[in-house]
Amino acid sequence: MSLESDIAVLREVPLLADLTPDQLRLLAFGAEHRRLREGETLFRAEARADAGFVIASGRIALLRGKPGAQEVVGRYGPGALLGELALLTETRRPATAVSETDCEVIRITRPIFRRMLEEYPEIAADIHERLSARLVQMTAEITALEGRFGGGE
Secondary structure, three states: OOHHHHHHHHHOOHHHOOOOHHHHHHHHHHOEEEEEOOOOEEEOOOOEEOEEEEEEEOOEEEEEOOOOOOEEEEEEOOOOEEOHHHHOOOEEOOOEEEEOOOEEEEEEEHHHHHHHHHHOHHHHHHHHHHHHHHHHHHHHHHHHHHHHHOOOO
């Protein structure tokens, strides 16, 4: 993929959608590409997470559980960012990511993302707001499900 096509893919990621072309260029320039064949593992649950992955093409499933008894907890296609928390802080992967089709992903490391935030500090506040809003939304969704799974007192 070319730098310009990487920028176009990154622009489709909701977390990155409001970045300027120069900001996206900085991310794209420092990013790495990885191709996966159908059935390949991108990362495993509990592995140290040091980067986020943007799906450029194909589809990836997130799986939880023990091998042989794993269940799909999400399916993601082009424009999805897997592991966004790893862009900001040291963390572990909550699930295993396996390609369901041939895929191409763009790997953005935490140091590259932090460099972009240092060079463009105004972005940090916007990203903080977006992630905070998503956390509030996820908390509300979990709270709404409590009754279905015996989460009450």
